Amino acid sequence: MTAIITGASRGFGRAIAAALVANGNRVLGIARDRAELAAVRDELGEEFVPVVGDATDEALAERLLSEHRPELLVLNAGVGPHLGAVHEQTWETFTVNWNTDTRQAFVWTRAALRQPLAPGSVVVEMSSGAALKGSPLSGGYASAKAAIRFISGYGAEESARAGLGIRFVALLPQLTPLTGIGSLAVDGYAARAGVDRETFVRGLEPVLTPELVAKAVLQVATDPSSAAEYVVAGAGLKPLDR
Numbered sequence: 719m720t721a722i723i724t725g726a727s728r729g730f731g732r733a734i735a736a737a738l739v740a741n742g743n744r745v746l747g748i749a750r751d752r753a754e755l756a757a758v759r760d761e762l763g764e765e766f767v768p769v770v771g772d773a774t775d776e777a778l779a780e781r782l783l784s785e786h787r788p789e790l791l792v793l794n795a796g797v798g799p800h801l802g803a804v805h806e807q808t809w810e811t812f813t814v815n816w817n818t819d820t821r822q823a824f825v826w827t828r829a830a831l832r833q834p835l836a837p838g839s840v841v842v843e844m845s846s847g848a849a850l851k852g853s854p855l856s857g858g859y860a861s862a863k864a865a866i867r868f869i870s871g872y873g874a875e876e877s878a879r880a881g882l883g884i885r886f887v888a889l890l891p892q893l894t895p896l897t898g899i900g901s902l903a904v905d906g907y908a909a910r911a912g913v914d915r916e917t918f919v920r921g922l923e924p925v926l927t928p929e930l931v932a933k934a935v936l937q938v939a940t941d942p943s944s945a946a947e948y949v950v951a952g953a954g955l956k957p958l959d960r
């Protein structure tokens with residue numbers, strides 16, 4: 719199988735790339751930082767193909783989909799939200815996740831349906847547990863991640879209407895201190911709660927690891943009867959009713 723992962727250089731994306739390569743797949747991994755992608759290539763070998771670029775770039779999405787015809791797309795790229803209460807945000811800081819996380823999900827979902835990908839292909843979209851509960855210190859992050867759930871659902875609906883056979887699955891991981899974006903948020907929410915980082919992290923146990931997120935991606939990618947959405951927690955996967 720050929721897979722494309724957006725945001726493959728760190729955190730969840732890097733772990734997903736490692737798990738896919740370990741299972742005999744070829745992975746094209748997209749991120750903006752060339753050196754970090756090169757480090758992933760050094761670690762995973764030639765079945766990991768680094769693609770330096772911006773995941774919100776429509777032309778890049780269209781070119782990679784038509785040249786490589788991936789059977790799996792993992793739309794994972796995202797930026798850290800500007801941490802601050804709503805009145806401490808500006809419109810620009812409030813919308814950062816809309817302009818990266820949601821935009822890349824939209825761009826690749828659109829391209830996957832318009833090309834279209836081959837029947838049996840799978841698109842996994844990285845939302846967040848914050849889409850269910852909100853995240854009052856993260857500006858528009860929760861709403862941007864909720865929009866990704868909708869985009870995944872719309873993709874599934876259009877795939878069914880046109881008989882394309884492309885499966886769409888949204889994952890909603892819980893907060894974890896073990897990646898860049900999660901670690902910043904943990905510090906912010908611990909300070910807001912007036913506790914130290916260790917105390918706050920104890921409240922997240924069992925802690926979600928990038929390896930568990932990777933396992934979840936492999937599981938839903940290879941299960942044709944998967945649910946449309948899952949919460950991904952340290953304790954495992956929980957399907958959501960749509």
Ligand SMILES: NC(=O)c1ccc[n+]([C@@H]2O[C@H](COP(=O)([O-])OP(=O)(O)OC[C@H]3O[C@@H](n4cnc5c(N)ncnc54)[C@H](OP(=O)(O)O)[C@@H]3O)[C@@H](O)[C@H]2O)c1
Pocket residue numbers: 724725726727728729730731748749750751752754771772773774794795796797798818819844845846847890891892893894895897898899900901
């Ligand atoms: N960690 C958590 O607790 C948590 C919980 C729920 C959901 N999530 C979601 O899971 C995803 C991964 O999070 P993470 O914690 O693993 O983050 P991370 O460690 O900061 O990694 C983010 C990845 O996205 C890439 N990226 C960012 N903007 C990009 C762009 N415009 N084009 C291409 N690549 C881009 C980064 O590389 P470059 O910067 O080099 O481009 C990096 O590879 C995010 O969508 C996040 O919102 C995380």
